Every structure is written in C-alpha cells, then in structure tokens.
Amino acid sequence: MTLSRRIRxxxxxxxxxxxxxxxxxxxxxxGLEVVGEASNGPAAVAMATEHQPDVLLLDVEMPGPGAGPVIREVRRVCPQTQVIVLTMHDDADVVHELLGSGAAAYLVKTILRDELVAAVRSVAREPETVLLSISRQTVSRLDAQRTRPEADNPLTERELQVLKLTALAFSNAQIASRLHITQATVKRHLTNVYAKLQAVSRVDAIRKATARRLIDPDEDAPAG
Known part of the structure; x- marks a missing residue:
C-alpha cells in the first residue's frame, strides 16, 4: 500500500x-476511508471480496461459521487485507485460534479511539506486525500454550473445560453460563474439539478424550 492514499x-x-x-x-x-459494512460472516467475506480493503475490523461473535473460518477465507480471497479482531473476550484460547487463522491484531473493545486508529495504521503499513491488546494473565496463558506438547494434548485449556462439562451432561447453555462465555463460543470450541480428536459427536469426543486420558468424566466440574 502506498502511503499517499487513504487506508481503506x-x-x-x-x-x-x-x-x-x-x-x-x-x-x-x-487518512482513513470506510468502504463497507457487514453484519455476519459470509457477508464479511463477500464485502472484502468486492471492496478489497486494506484492513477489516472483525467482531468475534457474529452469525455465520465463526471468526476463524471467516479470517481464513478473507485472507484467501483478499491476501492483502489485514484483519483486526475486535472483541469483548480477553481469552487466550480465542487469541491463539484467531492469530493462527491469520489475524493481524486482537483488540478488546475497551480500547480508546486513538489506539484503534493507531492499530489500523500499523497493520496496514507493516503487514508482518501482530498487535495484541490483552491482559498480562492472557499473555501468560499464551506462553503456557506455546510450550505445551501438542502431541500429548492437542486441546486448549478452554476446549478441555468445555469437553469436561460436556462429559458431565451440561448443556451448551449451562456450559456458557458456568464459563462466562456465549453459547456460540461453546459451539465453536466443541467444533474444534471434534476436528482435533477426529470425533463425529459429543459421545465420540468424550470417548476418545477419555481413552487418551485427556479428561476424567468422574472428576468435579471445572470452574469458570
């Protein structure tokens, strides 16, 4: 992107x-120009395809396939578009998932206007930059995930929590309430669990996780 034109x-x-x-x-x-808006995941991909923006500001929990697949598809059809995730969730598992999907920045919605503008300018002008606006606690959890042997346990801490509650026959609504997340986030975590364990259902995921000693269905429910 040339510096002479506005960032789209x-x-x-x-x-x-x-x-x-x-x-x-x-x-x-x-120096900025808003070129389009979308209210769900598929519309976001279509909008990015049509307008080819320099930066896409993406909410985590919109109707559609989830933020991860949307980011991957946007990056596929518009490789020059840098995706900034905007969310209310300061969650290490979500950060890990979305940065892995190709997000250039992960910002909580409590940031100030000047911080948002600076982030837009930064990712547009320095595509290799990754920006995070998260708590120190979340940074520590990210470090722990980075050093964890994936071969022994492919699931994130949050995915394990969701699966353990699933094994205890908690509904998605009950899991969401206990862990202080939305039902859409619960569904996303379960989808990731199925993919990682090559499971086709809740029962299959629980069986495979138990066989690999990733969970113990008899232990107490994890706290949120």
Missing part, C-alpha cells in the same frame, strides 16, 4: 449501533 477499512459486526460508532470514529481521520 471495512467493518464487520452484527451490532448496527457499534458499526455506526466505529464508522464515525474512523471517519474523523482524513
């Missing part, structure tokens, strides 16, 4: 009021 930004969030607020914030900067 697209917004993807299912909350219209939030999108409008971000659009207004970004529009006050003469």
């Amino acid at each position: 930004v697209a917004l993807a969030d299912d909350h219209t009021l939030f999108r409008q607020g971000v659009r207004e914030m970004l529009s006050t900067d003469s």
Whole structure:
C-alpha cells in the first residue's frame, strides 16, 4: 500500500449501533476511508471480496461459521487485507485460534479511539506486525500454550473445560453460563474439539478424550 492514499477499512459486526460508532470514529481521520459494512460472516467475506480493503475490523461473535473460518477465507480471497479482531473476550484460547487463522491484531473493545486508529495504521503499513491488546494473565496463558506438547494434548485449556462439562451432561447453555462465555463460543470450541480428536459427536469426543486420558468424566466440574 502506498502511503499517499487513504487506508481503506471495512467493518464487520452484527451490532448496527457499534458499526455506526466505529464508522464515525474512523471517519474523523482524513487518512482513513470506510468502504463497507457487514453484519455476519459470509457477508464479511463477500464485502472484502468486492471492496478489497486494506484492513477489516472483525467482531468475534457474529452469525455465520465463526471468526476463524471467516479470517481464513478473507485472507484467501483478499491476501492483502489485514484483519483486526475486535472483541469483548480477553481469552487466550480465542487469541491463539484467531492469530493462527491469520489475524493481524486482537483488540478488546475497551480500547480508546486513538489506539484503534493507531492499530489500523500499523497493520496496514507493516503487514508482518501482530498487535495484541490483552491482559498480562492472557499473555501468560499464551506462553503456557506455546510450550505445551501438542502431541500429548492437542486441546486448549478452554476446549478441555468445555469437553469436561460436556462429559458431565451440561448443556451448551449451562456450559456458557458456568464459563462466562456465549453459547456460540461453546459451539465453536466443541467444533474444534471434534476436528482435533477426529470425533463425529459429543459421545465420540468424550470417548476418545477419555481413552487418551485427556479428561476424567468422574472428576468435579471445572470452574469458570
């Protein structure tokens, strides 16, 4: 991207009021141009394909296949588009998943306007940069995940928590309430568990995880 033209930004969030607020914030900067909006995952991919933005601001929990698949598809059809994840969740497992999918930045929605603008400029001008706006606790968990032997346990800490509660016959709604996450996040974690364990159902995942001693169905439910 040449520095002489404005940075083209697209917004993807299912909350219209939030999108409008971000659009207004970004529009006050003469170096940025908002070129499109979307309210779900497939629409975000279509918008990116049509407008080819420099940066896509993507909410984690929109209707659709999930943020990970959306990021991968956007990066496939628009390799020059840098994806900034905006979320309310300061969660090491989600950070790990989405950075692995190709996100250039992971920012919590409590950041200030100037921080958001600086992040947009940074990822647009330095595509190899990865930006994080997360707590020290989450950074520590990311470090622990990085040093964990994947061959012994392919599941993240959160995926294990979800699977353990599933083994105790908790519903998705009950798991979401206990772990203070949304049902959509629970479903995403279970989908990842199935893929990693090559399982076709909850029962199959529990059976395979128990056989590999990843979980013990008789132990107490994990805390949130």
